[in-house]
Amino acid sequence: MTARRYIGRAVPRPDAPDKAAGRALYIHDLARPGMLYGKVKFSEHAHARILRIDTSAAERVRGVRAVLTAWNTPELRFGFLRDNLALKRDKVRQFRDEVAAVAAVDPDAAAEAVERIRVEYEPLPGVFSPEEALREGAPLVHETDPQGRPRRDNRVPLRFHHESGDLAAAERASRYVVAGTFSTPRIQQSCMGTAGCIAEFDRRGHLTMWAKTQIPFLAQRDFARALADIGLGDRDVRVVVPTLGGGFGSGLDTHAYEYLAILLAWKTGRPVKIVYTREEEFACLSPRQCAVTRIAQGCDAEGRLTFRRVEVLQDNGAYTSWGATYPSVMMVPVTSLYKVPAVYFDAQLAYTNNTYCQAMRGYGNPEVNWAIESNLDDLARAAGIDPLELRLRNCNEPGEVTPMGLKVGTCGLRECLERTAARLGWRERRAARDGTAGAEPAKRRGIGLASLCHVGGSGRIYRSDASGVVLRLDDFGFVHVLYGGVEMGQGLHSVLTLAVAEALGVRPEKVVIGPTDTANCPWDVGTHASRGAFMACTTVLRAADALRRRIFDLARTVFPAEAEEALRRHRKRNPDDRPPEFDVAAAAARTGAFDLRDGVLFLRDAPPEPWLRLDLARFLRAVHFREGGEMLSAEAFVDPPTQLPDFERGFGNLSAAYAYGTQGAEVEVDLETGEVRVLRLVAVHDVGAVLNAQTLAGQMYGALAQGLGYALYEEVLSEGGRILNPDFRDYKLPTAHEMGMPIELEFVEPNEPAGPFGAKGVGEPGLVPTAPAIANAICDAVGVRLHDLPLRPERVLEALRKRGG
Amino acid sequence: MTPRKTGRRSAPGPRVSARGRRPESGAAARASGSRPAASAPGTTPVRFVVNGAEAEVAARPSDRLLDILRGPLGLTGTKEGCGAGECGACTVLVDGRPVNACLFPALEADGRAVTTIEGLGGPAGELSDVQRAFVECGAIQCGFCSPGMILAATALLAEHPDPTDGQIRDALVGNLCRCTGYVQIVEAVRAAAARRRTAGGAR
Ligand code: FES
């Protein structure tokens, strides 16, 4: 194979110039003729019966075109378990429940109308933690299931379970066992561009939705179902995705505001736009699930792991999103991070009257990784083994089949551990003793590390795990790419561009990515599970191969004539030149005669004469503009070799490849204030192979910032179901200051055979082990184990105080 | 009065109340047709220079600079990330200094010179050196924070042609980015500064 021209280098993104110029259009920037502005009236209670809704004053506001409640609209049911309603009728189950919606000619009128809606409630006792919710006799969040059958408790009817090996025997055989309980908070995806959509019906009743989504095709299906519920079941739904101001999992579900926009557009016959303010986004868009993880791990005298037992309790909130399936991904690290012969895993979700949660980057993995990697350090300490050594002793290997049945292809975990340790100066420093003096007497420094494994070759959590691509060549040598996956900032379009350029043999400037639109793009399950680049490249390789074969096939007949013509022109222009003799027709007839590189079609063994190098655009026109002419295009639809696991038993090869990585941190802990400063971060990841070094680094840096935020700062605070910090002043995101420490990135490239160009998916891994790496460094520095994220100074102080007393 | 960037994270203070403001009033103005200056009741004409050209907009007292930029002037490159002075997505330059357009009253813009992201490039749409550095260094992912970041960086370089990393981070501390972790953004600012020094001046 010839050396790669584009894949693997550091290349600027194709969408960056327009974004730098302020020309990219986000949902906030779009308007349609005659468009109305929608606004939602949210609940004022966490749990209450709705007695009466008075919309008369709202209807009188000038410019108001529609005021909807559950009483004047058809019921629209949605959500992963279809337990949510676009407009609530009998009761509200969370503070953000939608009780009414307004459309008006301008946002001010819509806001005024919403303020004038009066709702009478009868407050009900609520449940605000999963423990409370599962207690005998707790108030029921849902009295009935979506089919109307009575419910007896607040358990979410989803089961995730795994058992492998002889757990009891393994526990008995363990020389050391350490148990602990670890918790992770709700956090906000915090896309800088807030959520929003525009719904518009044409005069035939077909719906177009401009949606901030990561799942255009699953959303299309959801919206089609909604149309069926309002009696438009035979109409078309088209989902168009504008430029997204971030995703991070917030677009993996359809949301009530989208259904409300549809209802308002349908009622008024006008396009309706709903965009959340930041405050609404904080208070009314589902955050990441929070979880409590109880864990025990054991090892023998030599530090070989004997068993791992993990039980997770998740606060689902009032309704169920795709995020409720976090445990399906939790199983990956629980069963397969390091070699563990016996594993027990069980996850339980409880309905509460808190805001309902949804997915975020990492999808369950950071939640359990926090417990596994923190607890593993404690186990190492109990066994008197260096934490790095313990991990190396149990390190995953290439080709391993794990207790869950994951078929590990390549695995660079050992190298990730070793390289991280080397960069941290691990062996020298740990030999010195734990915890070194900081800059000041009241400060102690320490180092820590943690690893991860994650799906790296798509991940089947739906019946189809497919993606498709269309490559269409035009008369000018441009390649138009239609792909159903979503660019949300991560660099998908960059990777698509490079993959097409590389695989087809054109220059990247000739690759044009079309809009993400269900009307044009092939079906795609969604941009989740770090599958974007993996699937984009996989499909492109296949389509490009088909195109190349067609091009070379046609070239046998088209090329010789074109070369002859080119030679004639060449002679005319260069009368003194003596081109070498070359039998083009004979060369063209040989199999494998042609190659296409950088948009130039040529015969592999021809002399490097300009007249023997045919510009692709010229070739395409020759193929097109003749009798029986044709335009070239190719479509590839790939459902990767992944298995939909049996989640109740916890077996199945979820992904076609697995990504690994290790992160290390050096911290300084202030013994007086409890403040933790991260002095440096090291991230060494097995990425299979680098696709675009620049966007890869960007993904990692960004993920590390999110990992840092998760570790130290971020938490959606709530009391009695009400969000207490719905703004960036009280919800702290890392700024350029917090991210000022030196960060070292390194990529291990084992070249995954199942991956396109050898690559694995790596969108999520970068934020997974950051928190435990930091907590392990804190433990190294001051000798206390922290169990709850974020690692706020009070928590550190509290732990120090407990240790002292 | 010197317009100062208010609501910056580095300087927490009393917050100018812009909470609960709709993000869409600009678009509303656009959808309902541009407001002719000084004709709509309850509005005052604001005459100012936007990206080097004179502009006149009829603004209501409650309008923010952000509203008239994104609305009647159609300059949607300026983003609204929070409407409360906490994210910097709406950063524009007023008389050369960075301000949060979501806190800056539209009427206050009268007589001033405002630069938005659309006004940074050359006459034929070429990107400015800072914009180019952002593109080349991979400093842009979703891009929602980018216009504000680029304007904040532009203002920094005008004042400090050779900023330290600390100065760069200080200048950007009011601009939140959820995608990049800021590393390549800081690199871009450094690269733009370096290139300017070797080229001996801006652009
Ligand atoms: S929108 Fe102005 S600071 Fe966030």
Ligand code: FES
């Ligand atoms: S690039 Fe997305 S917020 Fe900065």
